[in-house]
Amino acid sequence: MLTVNELALESDTPAHVVRYYLRIGLIQPAAQQENGYRLFTSNDAARLRFIRMAKHLGFTLNEIKQITQHAELGESPCDDVRKIIQQRIHENRAKIEEMMKLQERMEQALEQWDLMPDGIPDGNSVCHLIESVEGSEGHCHTET
Amino acid sequence: MLTVNELALESDTPAHVVRYYLRIGLIQPAAQQENGYRLFTSNDAARLRFIRMAKHLGFTLNEIKQITQHAELGESPCDDVRKIIQQRIHENRAKIEEMMKLQERMEQALEQWDLMPDGIPDGNSVCHLIESVEGSEGHCHTET
DNA sequence: TACAACCTGTGCGTTACACATAGGTCAAGG
DNA sequence: CCTTGACCTATGTGTAACGCACAGGTTGTA
DSSP states (O other), X not given: OBOHHHHHHHHTOOHHHHHHHHHTXXXXXSEEOTTSOEEBOHHHHHHHHHHHHXXXXXXXXXXXXXXXXXXXXXXXXXXXXXXXXXXXHHXXXXXXXXXXXXXXXXXXXXXXXXXXXOOOOOSSOSOHHHHTOTTSSSSSOXXX | OBOHHHHHHHXXXXXXXXXXXXXXXXXXXXXXXXXXXXXXXXXXXXXXXXXXXXXXXXXXXXXXXXXXXXXXTTOOOHHHHHHHHHHHHHHHHHHHHHHHHHHHXXXXXXXXXXXXXXOOOOSSOSOHHHHHOTTSSSSSOOOO
């Protein structure tokens, strides 16, 4: 039987993360000592390693919970797994594009600011650098 | 004097977002009605538009709070603004790279799974699809 | 006056942890 | 036996930026 710390070592997971997974019910202790310490088996270490794999593939902890619960009931989670990752691929692509746009905005701004001096704020303006950036009024949707 | 909803319209910001900004003290009501309703001036709308610009450039609400507080005190926030965005450019670049790696992992997995049938979980395995993905044991650091 | 539609402030939920707190455990030293 | 210190434990709270729901107030119309 392993303690939290030993389980953490065995599964290559930080101990505070193991405790977090316990808190949200993603894993359960196999047994409990009289003093309240939680005890685990090597099977729990394997489960934790599975969780790390799934996270590495982009699954959220909630999805992993669903998957393991399905598996406990003997139902195949594979169909859901395929669907989730397809969805995640779409979402991730969109996020990456968004972040690349942001990257461009930031780099353009920094370049533009190179030619501008610092300013003292007055009642009208908070920071003229930020306010000078183009496209702040109608960047996404133009109203007729 | 404007109500929350009118301020939201005036500044092109969703009303619930205005309420959130009020909650965290990013903006303050200029006055208060007897019934507790908060009232604003057109200056607050300008402030809100500034906040949206800064957010569009990747500043966090906390940073924006610092910037506006500096400006209130008559100190120029421009120096901080330059530093923050440089830092943000670095962070964002790293995040984008990380997400592109994830994207590749997900796409490779999905392709690989095309050739694999769904499986029924047994005691040893939770989801053989996920467990079949390479590089899960030693993706970052290989132990001797 | 009754009713519906809308608006108000506020509390809680989200994700995946990080940190702090308060206390328990264990071996060494006196 | 007691204490000290290092380490370990469980749990509460904080994070970013809102989204949603709730109970109640306000306004317009009949």
